[in-house]
Amino acid sequence: MLSETTEEFVYSKNVVRYILPGKVLDVTSVEGTVNGVKRTFTRDVDYKFYENYIEWVYGGSRPDDGTKFIVAYKPERVEITDTSPGSVVRTLLEAVGREIEYLNLLIERAYYSGFIDTASGESLDLVVAVLGIRRKPPQPASGYVTFGRRSEPEAIQVNGEIIFYDGSVEYVLKNRFVKEVSKVRGLSDGVATEFRREVDYTILGNRIRWLPAGRGPDQGTTFTIDYTAYREITIPKGTRVSTYSPKPEEIITYTTVEDSILKPTSGGSWEADVPIVCTVPGPRGNVLAGSITVLPQPLVGIEYVINKVDITGGVDAESDRELRDRAKRALEIAGKATRPSLETTIKSVEGVSSVLVKEAVDNVPGIIKVIVDGGDAEKIVEAIEKTRAAGIKVEFSRPKPVYVDVDITLVLEKRFPEAEVSRKVEENVRSYLSSLKIGEDVLFYKVAALALAVEGVKDVAEIVIEAQRAEGIVRSEKENIVVSDEEKVLARNIRISYRMVE
Structure with missing residues (x-):
């Protein structure tokens, strides 16, 4: 019809x-x-x-x-007239219109992706590649953790370890940690002899040294040693350690990057300082001394594990803004011997997250002070030496840490789960503090804004920020935390409390 x-x-x-x-x-x-x-x-x-x-x-x-x-x-020919919302015609037109709009968006994005000021993500990577620059990847935090035990390891008895005497003064025993030598026997002038300690020989660690004034074995013969040694306690490469938290999602895990063994210390304990690296790249792995205390898979002979120094160096992948800025200044490197070229060269070192260059330190010309956060120290020094001008002294140092604790009291709406809201607020605040460069202040109202930006937060009842330096603690309930140009903020404890409202 x-x-x-x-x-x-x-x-x-x-x-x-x-x-x-x-x-x-x-x-x-x-x-x-x-x-x-x-x-x-x-x-x-x-x-x-x-x-x-x-x-x-x-x-x-x-x-x-x-x-x-x-x-x-x-x-004779029916025209399309019903374009009301929900009609077949309207639905078809909207579907086609959306596809056309999406194609136009892709075309626009493809156009702008060819310019350094407007490209982003992978497109920006391709643009800066023309200059021989690549985006710095995220770096995991790294440092040292101490494995140890308070008591002596198990002792093992070694009887008759045979050593060939070739006239050398010292010989190394098979076991590294010798507790006590009981007997050393061999042929001397063709006669079976038990040699005397501190007369014929002395023990230095796991080595036996023959004394020139004493008797020794005959040349070309063997001598045997009976001794007690400590069993070696090994920490294999790939051993996992972690921080402690009652919430599994907050646990940070690290792995050892080389084999190591416990050694005796002057305090009577047995310890080994082992290099570790975080299993996840980024600033989340940066923790304070004493944070790593858990050995998920127990090791035989290990009684405790702890990091005696801060674990640092974890940074996010270079952002578009940072990469864009570095690419624009890439040609400055060729100039060398200038402050911008020095700063740009250091920023190019993998792992470097922030750089501050100060000229005429203490009003003395010819001296430049470079403060660098992150990156390998040897590579940074190498970059400085390649770039600095002749006759200019460059002093390289790390920023002084300012440990920041934040206590936030939130007013939450009941319909939102408090644990999830608290977690998001903590992530926002910690991410902000970690993003601060050398010399950048902690902005009080920025912290408040980050908390309010989380869905479910109706109000922020109170914020207390504490900054700890070697000189003391500064507490703020409304003011910014001022950071000097040689300091850098390190986020420590972010504590969230809350009360509920309808």
């Missing part, structure tokens, strides 16, 4: 013929106003229909002059 459509006209007494759009199969009705009353006009009495127009009949009824009349008709 053909669809019916309508066309509206304004009647003029001077016009008899009204043309309909396109070809028309039939006119079904004509309605208008006659003498102020609505009326349906009669075909062939009031009007006639011809192919694609109607014509008013002389002597028939007509609409009032200047009023509208509506012609209902069946067109």
